[in-house]
Amino acid sequence: MLRAIAERCTQVLIDHRTISSEMRNIYIYGFELFWSTTFCIISILALGAIFGYLSMAVMFLLFFIPVRFPAGGYHAKSYGRCFILTNSVAIACVAVSPLLWSIENAEWIMWILLLLSLVYIWINSPVQSEGHPLRPERISKNRIYAHVLLGIELVILLLFRSIDNSCVIYTGIVASWAVAIMIALAKKGG
Numbered sequence: 001m002l003r004a005i006a007e008r009c010t011q012v013l014i015d016h017r018t019i020s021s022e023m024r025n026i027y028i029y030g031f032e033l034f035w036s037t038t039f040c041i042i043s044i045l046a047l048g049a050i051f052g053y054l055s056m057a058v059m060f061l062l063f064f065i066p067v068r069f070p071a072g073g074y075h076a077k078s079y080g081r082c083f084i085l086t087n088s089v090a091i092a093c094v095a096v097s098p099l100l101w102s103i104e105n106a107e108w109i110m111w112i113l114l115l116l117s118l119v120y121i122w123i124n125s126p127v128q129s130e131g132h133p134l135r136p137e138r139i140s141k142n143r144i145y146a147h148v149l150l151g152i153e154l155v156i157l158l159l160f161r162s163i164d165n166s167c168v169i170y171t172g173i174v175a176s177w178a179v180a181i182m183i184a185l186a187k188k189g190g
Contacts, residue, residue, distance in 0.1 A: 040083050089182075098167050
């Protein structure tokens with residue numbers, strides 16, 4: 001289904017002479033990535049709305065996806081598996097956050113682990129996929145993007161913490177841990 005949607009979108013661009021037919025495969029791949037990511041985001045937000053954890057779902061998306069794109073990490077073998085994996089990681093992060101929130105005096109451990117995960121991502125990003133190696137200039141740009149995003153995320157978490165210390169902040173922290181884990185899995189060849 002995803003392939004059919006991507007082919008249809010590409011054909012519309014070809015029919016309107018926006019792109020040449022020689023670019024067809026590149027655009028199909030791009031649309032597959034776009035729609036796969038879009039459906040995944042919609043699914044996570046819908047689950048959040050249905051089960052009453054929408055703010056935590058948004059926090060997960062804000063702290064998982066932006067860094068994950070330039071930093072890389074583990075990639076599933078198919079779009080379907082990617083959808084299931086990303087939704088499962090989101091559910092796990094949202095489920096773990098209230099549990100960690102309920103542990104008395106756990107906050108300082110959370111922040112230490114956050115800093116460790118941010119340092120790990122900083123040092124090890126971007127991780128290249130074996131099937132899609134990056135050119136040196138792309139590696140350099142992705143590293144810069146990942147570093148900037150990590151800094152922004154840390155500032156946002158600190159601001160949220162100073163305004164309202166809630167379980168939602170823990171979701172952002174746990175999402176950052178998840179990115180570090182995905183990078184570690186990719187580096188070990190998982």
